[in-house]
Amino acid sequence: MKDVDGRTIYLKDYAPPAYLVERVDLTFVLAPEATRVKSRIRFTPNPGTASRDFFLHGEELKLVSASVDGQAVTPAVTDEGLTCEVPDAPFTWEAEVEIAPARNTALEGLYMSNGMYCTQCEAEGFRKITYYPDRPDVMAVFTVRIESELPVMLSNGNPGASGAGFAEWHDPWPKPAYLFALVAGELVNHPGSFTTRSGKDVELNVWVRPGDEGKCAFAMESLKKSMKWDEEVYGREYDLDIFNIVAVDDFNMGAMENKGLNIFNSAAVLASPETSTDANFERIEAIIAHEYFHNWTGNRITCRDWFQLCLKEGLTVFRDAQFTADMRSEPVKRITDVIDLRGRQFREDNGPLAHPVRPESFVEINNFYTATVYEKGAEVIGMLKRLVGDEAYAKALELYFERHDGDAATIEDWLKVFEDTTGRDLSQFKRWYSQAGTPRVSVDEAWKDGTYTLTFRQSTPPTPGQPVKDPRVIPIAVGLLGPNGDEVQETTLLELTEAEQSFTFEGLAAKPVPSILRGFSAPVILDRETDNAERAFLLAHDTDPFCKWEAGRALARDVLLRMLNEGAAPDKAFLGALSSTLADESLDPAFVALVLALPSEDDLAQAQVDAGLVPDPQAIHAVRERMRDAMAEALEDQLRAAYAAHQVPGPYRPDADAAASRALANTALMLLSRRDGGALAQTQYDTADNMTQQLAALSALLTAGAGEEALKAFEAQWKDDRLVMDKWFSLQVAHAEPGDTAATVERLTRHPAFTMKNPNRFRAVFGAFAMNQAGFHHDSGDGYRLMADWLIELDALNPQTTARMCSAFQTWRRYDADRQALIREALERIMAKKDLSRDTAEMIGRILDA
Ligand code: BES
Ligand code: ZN
Numbered sequence: 001m002k003d004v005d006g007r008t009i010y011l012k013d014y015a016p017p018a019y020l021v022e023r024v025d026l027t028f029v030l031a032p033e034a035t036r037v038k039s040r041i042r043f044t045p046n047p048g049t050a051s052r053d054f055f056l057h058g059e060e061l062k063l064v065s066a067s068v069d070g071q072a073v074t075p076a077v078t079d080e081g082l083t084c085e086v087p088d089a090p091f092t093w094e095a096e097v098e099i100a101p102a103r104n105t106a107l108e109g110l111y112m113s114n115g116m117y118c119t120q121c122e123a124e125g126f127r128k129i130t131y132y133p134d135r136p137d138v139m140a141v142f143t144v145r146i147e148s149e150l151p152v153m154l155s156n157g158n159p160g161a162s163g164a165g166f167a168e169w170h171d172p173w174p175k176p177a178y179l180f181a182l183v184a185g186e187l188v189n190h191p192g193s194f195t196t197r198s199g200k201d202v203e204l205n206v207w208v209r210p211g212d213e214g215k216c217a218f219a220m221e222s223l224k225k226s227m228k229w230d231e232e233v234y235g236r237e238y239d240l241d242i243f244n245i246v247a248v249d250d251f252n253m254g255a256m257e258n259k260g261l262n263i264f265n266s267a268a269v270l271a272s273p274e275t276s277t278d279a280n281f282e283r284i285e286a287i288i289a290h291e292y293f294h295n296w297t298g299n300r301i302t303c304r305d306w307f308q309l310c311l312k313e314g315l316t317v318f319r320d321a322q323f324t325a326d327m328r329s330e331p332v333k334r335i336t337d338v339i340d341l342r343g344r345q346f347r348e349d350n351g352p353l354a355h356p357v358r359p360e361s362f363v364e365i366n367n368f369y370t371a372t373v374y375e376k377g378a379e380v381i382g383m384l385k386r387l388v389g390d391e392a393y394a395k396a397l398e399l400y401f402e403r404h405d406g407d408a409a410t411i412e413d414w415l416k417v418f419e420d421t422t423g424r425d426l427s428q429f430k431r432w433y434s435q436a437g438t439p440r441v442s443v444d445e446a447w448k449d450g451t452y453t454l455t456f457r458q459s460t461p462p463t464p465g466q467p468v469k470d471p472r473v474i475p476i477a478v479g480l481l482g483p484n485g486d487e488v489q490e491t492t493l494l495e496l497t498e499a500e501q502s503f504t505f506e507g508l509a510a511k512p513v514p515s516i517l518r519g520f521s522a523p524v525i526l527d528r529e530t531d532n533a534e535r536a537f538l539l540a541h542d543t544d545p546f547c548k549w550e551a552g553r554a555l556a557r558d559v560l561l562r563m564l565n566e567g568a569a570p571d572k573a574f575l576g577a578l579s580s581t582l583a584d585e586s587l588d589p590a591f592v593a594l595v596l597a598l599p600s601e602d603d604l605a606q607a608q609v610d611a612g613l614v615p616d617p618q619a620i621h622a623v624r625e626r627m628r629d630a631m632a633e634a635l636e637d638q639l640r641a642a643y644a645a646h647q648v649p650g651p652y653r654p655d656a657d658a659a660a661s662r663a664l665a666n667t668a669l670m671l672l673s674r675r676d677g678g679a680l681a682q683t684q685y686d687t688a689d690n691m692t693q694q695l696a697a698l699s700a701l702l703t704a705g706a707g708e709e710a711l712k713a714f715e716a717q718w719k720d721d722r723l724v725m726d727k728w729f730s731l732q733v734a735h736a737e738p739g740d741t742a743a744t745v746e747r748l749t750r751h752p753a754f755t756m757k758n759p760n761r762f763r764a765v766f767g768a769f770a771m772n773q774a775g776f777h778h779d780s781g782d783g784y785r786l787m788a789d790w791l792i793e794l795d796a797l798n799p800q801t802t803a804r805m806c807s808a809f810q811t812w813r814r815y816d817a818d819r820q821a822l823i824r825e826a827l828e829r830i831m832a833k834k835d836l837s838r839d840t841a842e843m844i845g846r847i848l849d850a
Pocket of ligand 2: 312
């Protein structure tokens with residue numbers, strides 16, 4: 001791999017720090033072009049280590065002065081940090097550096113967004129603020145003084161003294177540098193309060209730019225719900241006097257859990273009925289919860305090193321999913337999480353970027369905040385919980401918090417608390433953390449004299465650096481249905497531990513229909529010889545909501561693949577099954593909407609690859625369109641009825657029930673716009689009083705080819721609202737015809753409101769571009785060229801966001817030779833760029849190498 005090879009960091013090389021930090025005092029004198037950062041750090045030799053090499057990380061810093069115990073020193077400085085002669089005894093390091101937040105376009109370290117100062121330090125951004133041992137196993141108590149004329153100045157912990165031109169903060173909890181945060185600006189707050197279960201009053205604030213104060217109430221309510229839930233479900237109380245959330249327009253990620261001072265992408269916190277969709281409300285509730293939950297899983301117990309990232313992220317994603325399931329619909333949350341897992345994590349696991357949940361090496365850690373670490377990391381915890389049971393899970397978590405509070409912990413520590421509470425040996429289970437790739441589990445059945453036998457075989461395909469895999473522990477939840485649709489065996493957990501293993505069920509009156517992998521009990525791909533009659537039977541009768549939906553999904557996939565591969569017509573039985581689902585009033589409308597949604601274009605492409613075929617993205621797109629036309633025709637009357645029945649009366653409410661009704665009504669609207677030229681959608685557009693309805697109507701109008709006027713009206717109405725305009729940009733890219741997508745993207749980049757400097761805006765256009773499979777992979781190659789051009793441009797400004805977007809190319813090996821040649825050309829052109837960032841070089845290198 002290019003010039004990044006020499007920098008690879010390995011888990012096996014972990015060594016404890018030579019010096020520990022007792023306390024840190026920081027003073028910031030803020031100025032856009034020349035901020036001064038003064039640090040006073042009390043170091044002590046780490047008794048557990050032999051090395052006494054003193055190294056401090058530091059990047060893009062201008063060192064003004066340094067001293068050790070008051071004596072000026074001249075350290076040896078490189079691009080990555082400094083070394084210095086220091087005593088083999090406790091000492092005080094002092095330094096002053098200068099940085100230029102106004103010129104920081106990478107949005108890592110201290111930077112400016114609309115005149116406001118803010119920081120992003122995870123994973124290794126603190127080293128762009130001052131010289132420091134920037135590694136999570138160095139935990140210290142921080143005191144911060146901020147000097148500036150700005151009215152609001154915030155940092156971690158509890159407020160100390162403040163006055164004209166300064167504010168001080170003290171965080172009593174030792175923390176790693178990546179949890180440091182500072183914010184200063186002309187901000188206004190939406191206040192709130194929470195009393196913990198032991199009676200402590202906590203001041204809460206959501207800080208935003210003037211004008212956005214009306215969009216904070218939902219985030220505040222979500223925060224209070226999260227605080228309460230973590231007390232009730234995990235027994236975790238908040239541990240400071242104040243909790244601040246700040247909204248920032250320019251932010252690489254969704255949000256960040258800095259101790260006592262969470263910083264959010266404004267898209268992940270600001271909400272109002274007029275400007276936010278149901279999906280936005282749900283995401284905001286989840287992300288507020290996620291960052292809040294990190295206060296215990298991440299902050300009080302942090303990670304020893306960045307290889308342990310899933311320790312905090314997998315667990316916190318698991319916790320926020322539990323929270324959402326409790327606040328909303330558990331089945332709908334599970335099904336949408338599985339769709340997301342397959343769309344992003346399975347895709348990653350199946351290509352050149354595959355890596356274990358706990359990676360063994362990296363060049364740039366920012367490239368490992370992945371669907372595998374996050375979503376598969378959460379799935380692994382879900383499996384563990386299923387295997388040990390709810391009670392043992394609760395006990396193990398209790399022990400985890402008790403044993404490791406204040407620690408920088410590892411996956412070994414995490415598994416040990418489960419071993420100690422249950423007596424179970426988890427060494428085989430641990431393979432879920434070390435082996436990459438999605439296991440494939442095939443199932444055969446046998447029926448003889450009232451005994452039903454299921455035989456499972458597991459195997460995992462090779463992934464980069466891991467040619468051979470060992471069998472894993474796979475929990476498979478199974479139920480059985482009788483021929484009349486009644487459940488004859490309720491859900492039971494089978495534990496697959498061998499490469500091949502059989503399980504029998506006795507005393508059955510007739511051959512049952514199996515419902516396998518209930519609740520999606522393991523992140524595996526299940527292969528089973530079955531037919532569409534059985535799938536339709538399960539869709540109609542299964543008592544497990546996930547398997548019920550899954551049966552419908554498998555049915556749809558099969559029917560679409562027959563259209564694609566054999567030129568079949570849209571299947572009548574499939575349309576009949578959809579009709580029955582629509583007619584079943586006992587079902588949650590959100591569930592019905594999920595059944596009516598077809599598998600994605602990417603899903604179908606992968607299914608073709610699995611069948612040994614080369615996918616044609618344009619053909620896949622055309623077939624899905626044709627099926628939707630057929631659905632609209634066959635179901636028209638029912639769709640009209642569903643649309644009418646699911647209009648939600650009264651003012652907009654973002655709750656799950658109202659959102660479920662809108663989801664079904666708007667799914668119907670999308671299909672109906674194929675019949676009526678967009679007439680119904682136009683009516684909805686003209687009368688909508690909330691963004692969910694307005695955006696769905698606009699989308700339906702675009703589907704009908706009748707959206708030009710509405711697009712203009714939408715732009716005129718929302719031109720001053722950044723977050724709404726992001727939707728306007730995205731929607732046009734998502735709806736562009738395959739042959740016109742690259743041109744649409746080009747045109748949008750020339751719009752005066754397009755900017756590369758704002759990650760939300762860049763992603764609105766180029767993220768949507770990568771998602772439009774048929775457009776991005778159009779055989780002209782225009783998509784690849786355009787994406788490469790812009791990634792090259794963006795890399796000079798913002799490496800982190802550029803590198804993440806490179807994953808658009810990760811499926812390239814599945815396509816034909818012509819497309820592969822075009823993609824290779826694009827990738828090599830990016831790679832050849834002078835001064836390409838380490839972030840992007842690693843990503844392109846991995847994608848090309850495999
Ligand atoms: N700790 C991360 C934020 C982060 C990610 C910082 C990458 C630095 C590099 C935060 O807790 C997080 O995971 N945020 C997610 C959202 C969450 C709901 C999964 C995000 O930002 O997308
Ligand atoms: Zn997180």
